[in-house]
Amino acid sequence: MVTIPFYNVLFVYGFFLLTFITFALFDIGHLARTGTFTFASFLVTFLFLAATAIIIWITWNLLPDVDWAMPMPIWNADWLRNFLSPNQLIA
Amino acid sequence: MVITAFIRQKLYEHIVYKVRRHIITLVPAILGFLVLLAIPVALYLLITRLFPELLLGAFSYPLLVLAGSIYYLSVILFFYTYFVSFYLDLLIVTNDRLLHIEQQGLFARTISEVDLYKIQDITSAIDGFIPSIFNYGNMLIQTAGAVEKFIITSVPHPEMLRQAILDLAEADRKFHHSNP
Numbered sequence: 001m002v003t004i005p006f007y008n009v010l011f012v013y014g015f016f017l018l019t020f021i022t023f024a025l026f027d028i029g030h031l032a033r034t035g036t037f038t039f040a041s042f043l044v045t046f047l048f049l050a051a052t053a054i055i056i057w058i059t060w061n062l063l064p065d066v067d068w069a070m071p072m073p074i075w076n077a078d079w080l081r082n083f084l085s086p087n088q089l090i091a
Numbered sequence: 092m093v094i095t096a097f098i099r100q101k102l103y104e105h106i107v108y109k110v111r112r113h114i115i116t117l118v119p120a121i122l123g124f125l126v127l128l129a130i131p132v133a134l135y136l137l138i139t140r141l142f143p144e145l146l147l148g149a150f151s152y153p154l155l156v157l158a159g160s161i162y163y164l165s166v167i168l169f170f171y172t173y174f175v176s177f178y179l180d181l182l183i184v185t186n187d188r189l190l191h192i193e194q195q196g197l198f199a200r201t202i203s204e205v206d207l208y209k210i211q212d213i214t215s216a217i218d219g220f221i222p223s224i225f226n227y228g229n230m231l232i233q234t235a236g237a238v239e240k241f242i243i244t245s246v247p248h249p250e251m252l253r254q255a256i257l258d259l260a261e262a263d264r265k266f267h268h269s270n271p
Contacts, residue, residue, distance in 0.1 A: 006150065013157050020164050026197050027168075027175045034179060041178055048171040052164065059160040066153045 001078075003071035010068065024052070101187060107259060108184040110252065112245040113227035117177060124170045131159050172197060182243050184256055187263060189232070191241055205236040207263035213256055215249035232256070 031041050100106075138145055138155075145151045179194035190204040210232060217228035228249040232241035246252055 006153075009154065009157060013161065016161050016164070020168055023168055023172065023197065027172055030175055030179060030194070030197070041174075044171065044174050044178075048167060051167050055160055055163050055167070059156060062156045063153055067149070070149065072150055 001073050002075040003073050005068070006066075006070050006072040007068040008072070020052075024048070100185070104185045104187045106183060106185050108182070108252065108255065110182040110184070110243075110246050112177060112180055113225060113247045115221065115225045115227065116245045117174070120170065120173050120177075124166065127166045128163070131162060182246065184259065186259060189241070189256065191243060203238045203241060205232070205234045205238060205241065207256070207260040208267045209234045209236045210256065210260040211235055213253045215253040217249060 028045060031037055031045065037045075145155065176194045176196060179192065179200070181190075181192045183190040183192070186207075188204050188206055189210070190202060193201045193203075195201065212233040214231040214233075215228060216231075217223055217226065222228050222245075225247075227245050227247045230241075230243045230246055230249050230253060232243070233239065234241070
């Protein structure tokens with residue numbers, strides 16, 4: 001069995017957040033550079049930032065008791081063996 | 092930098108109209124956004140009925156939460172980018188020029204402009220049930236400039252705008268004839 005520490009998925013999530021922030025800054029930068037920060041665009045930007053904060057806060061609060069150091073199996077030969085087993089197919 | 096600097100406004104030039112696509116054209120995107128927001132809720136209900144053990148697993152539960160978080164962040168970012176693209180599409184009519192700024196996604200923008208006195212013909216069209224109710228439609232502007240045709244879609248009050256641009260073009264033509 002091949003395992004990696006579970007906290008590696010946080011790196012993937014962190015990479016996604018970096019990409020998210022980059023694109024969000026591009027969007028806000030476009031509005032700022034073209035001077036189109038009107039009430040409508042301000043309202044939508046505010047709602048976007050509020051929704052982002054709420055989603056991250058909920059994510060954080062749903063994962064308080066996770067043991068991020070536990071080993072996570074990424075490959076186990078038994079998965080394939082069981083999958084190809086006739087008993088599995090019949091069952 | 093504000094939009095006036097962005098288009099290099101001339102000293103004698105003033106903006107007469109700034110026109111965006113009709114707000115009603117955002118409605119299909121908003122409906123799609125709401126459907127996308129509802130998908131994880133439906134999946135959650137399915138999982139609680141069919142595979143409840145997934146919500147208790149040491150690995151599966153955190154992975155589902157992180158996947159849901161990534162999904163929702165992606166959906167709101169997609170919608171925000173769509174809004175920014177919608178909002179930056181702009182038709183600017185000054186007393187001298189007509190500028191059409193078209194934002195295509197995050198990394199592409201087209202700015203076309205024509206001097207008002209070069210405008211030859213403007214066609215406005217309201218086509219369909221919803222456009223008729225909300226009074227929006229397309230305008231086709233034919234010019235003698237480098238860009239022969241401007242197609243501006245889903246502008247509010249296209250007939251009124253067509254007449255207003257024609258009046259401005261006529262005034263600009265007179266100005267250019269008297270000051271060659």
